[in-house]
Amino acid sequence: MITAVDVIRTKRDGGELSTAQIDWVIDNYTRGEVADEQMSALAMAIFLNGAGPREIADWTAAMIRSGITLDLSEVGKRCVDKHSTGGVGDKITLPLAPLVAVFDVAVPQLSGRGLGHTGGTLDKLESIPGFDVNLSEAGVVKQLKEVGAVVCAATGDLAPADKKLYALRDTTSTVESIPLIASSIMSKKIAEGADAIVLDVKVGSGAFMKRLDQARELAETMVRLGADHGVDTRALLTDMSVPLGRTAGNALEVRESVEVLAGGGPADVVELTVALAAEMLAAAGQPDADPAAALADGRAMDAWRKMITAQGGDVDAALPVAAETEEITAESDGVVTGMDAYAVGVAAWRLGAGRARQGQPVQAGAGVEILKTVGDPVKAGEPVFRLHTDTPERFEAAKESLVGGWHVGAESAERGPIVLDRLS
Numbered sequence: 001m002i003t004a005v006d007v008i009r010t011k012r013d014g015g016e017l018s019t020a021q022i023d024w025v026i027d028n029y030t031r032g033e034v035a036d037e038q039m040s041a042l043a044m045a046i047f048l049n050g051a052g053p054r055e056i057a058d059w060t061a062a063m064i065r066s067g068i069t070l071d072l073s074e075v076g077k078r079c080v081d082k083h084s085t086g087g088v089g090d091k092i093t094l095p096l097a098p099l100v101a102v103f104d105v106a107v108p109q110l111s112g113r114g115l116g117h118t119g120g121t122l123d124k125l126e127s128i129p130g131f132d133v134n135l136s137e138a139g140v141v142k143q144l145k146e147v148g149a150v151v152c153a154a155t156g157d158l159a160p161a162d163k164k165l166y167a168l169r170d171t172t173s174t175v176e177s178i179p180l181i182a183s184s185i186m187s188k189k190i191a192e193g194a195d196a197i198v199l200d201v202k203v204g205s206g207a208f209m210k211r212l213d214q215a216r217e218l219a220e221t222m223v224r225l226g227a228d229h230g231v232d233t234r235a236l237l238t239d240m241s242v243p244l245g246r247t248a249g250n251a252l253e254v255r256e257s258v259e260v261l262a263g264g265g266p267a268d269v270v271e272l273t274v275a276l277a278a279e280m281l282a283a284a285g286q287p288d289a290d291p292a293a294a295l296a297d298g299r300a301m302d303a304w305r306k307m308i309t310a311q312g313g314d315v316d317a318a319l320p321v322a323a324e325t326e327e328i329t330a331e332s333d334g335v336v337t338g339m340d341a342y343a344v345g346v347a348a349w350r351l352g353a354g355r356a357r358q359g360q361p362v363q364a365g366a367g368v369e370i371l372k373t374v375g376d377p378v379k380a381g382e383p384v385f386r387l388h389t390d391t392p393e394r395f396e397a398a399k400e401s402l403v404g405g406w407h408v409g410a411e412s413a414e415r416g417p418i419v420l421d422r423l424s
């Protein structure tokens with residue numbers, strides 16, 4: 001007979017969990033028979049002692065089986081999904097999904113909400129008046145057939161074990177574990193039923209993985225899990241030491257994404273959007289497609305307008321703006337030599353763009369505008385950041401989080417490469 005206490009003890013003492021133990025614990029946790037405190041102890045034991053490839057594969061398979069698997073065969077196109085491990089200013093899904101849909105590839109982006117310092121795609125899109133993130137399975141299939149791209153909330157029936165476990169990990173400091181992250185992401189993605197998955201594995205201060213070797217191990221683990229389940233899975237390792245683009249915050253990031261779709265926008269956001277689109281299109285059998293052209297000539301913008309309209313959003317409505325702004329200025333002349341993604345993410349969160357607990361509302365207009373980033377010259381007294389919030393009492397805490405998070409120096413500086421490595 002398997003008991004929760006035995007399973008926890010096995011992992012606590014550095015042992016290997018059997019397939020039967022893993023199946024039992026995931027099934028009983030999903031049904032509420034294993035208590036949250038028992039699962040917390042097990043998550044911490046895995047966090048501290050790790051898990052081997054067979055255990056990770058079994059854990060992922062059990063989480064997939066905890067719920068339904070979407071059937072996207074009716075869509076009649078190649079379905080390719082992208083997932084980012086989470087970062088600051090990471091708005092890439094917004095321009096990327098419609099861009100890839102231009103090429104008659106279906107992009108089902110079942111996304112999450114922000115928690116802590118990393119933003120959530122659903123929170124960003126909900127800043128567009130009228131936009132609805134709650135679609136039924138039939139609604140997802142219909143929109144993929146007609147529009148090609150959908151960005152919506154994952155239903156509670158997809159990998160429900162992960163939904164419970166992720167919330168628990170968030171409150172027990174057990175998120176940053178390679179076995180737990182890999183199984184969490186891949187169970188949801190595989191249950192979504194896409195033919196191929198492209199992973200954007202972030203590395204740096206604003207990411208869960210701070211070092212390249214950790215990020216590579218996470219990416220390799222996820223690529224292997226995808227292959228085990230017959231899903232073509234590729235990964236890019238990308239820099240998250242500096243925020244992506246010039247904004248972190250919900251409506252602020254939508255505005256920047258629309259600039260990218262209009263053929264402009266920050267160079268790093270454009271570069272990563274095109275790199276991920278090329279990977280997705282290659283996985284869909286179109287290695288020679290030219291996503292940069294579709295972004296520059298307005299075809300991706302047309303697809304964006306269709307996608308937003310299909311989900312009830314008013315593409316022409318003004319986006320919400322925060323009630324108050326405040327600027328942070330440079331104290332000396334020089335060049336911006338450092339801009340820490342984590343510091344900016346925490347500032348945006350404290351301004352009201354993010355939530356401390358699941359279920360809390362977020363402010364659509366809150367966040368940080370980065371007016372000068374790495375490599376930009378700046379003069380004493382010139383603004384480097386513009387902070388936005390509806391609740392000005394938050395300014396002080398946001399400013400505190402930026403102290404030491406950016407630097408102006410005499411030497412020149414350049415933003416390093418965005419794409420650091422590729423795995424398939």
Ligand code: URA
Pocket residue numbers: 085086166175180181182184185
């Ligand atoms: N994103 C997820 O979906 N799960 C994790 O564990 C971490 C990031």
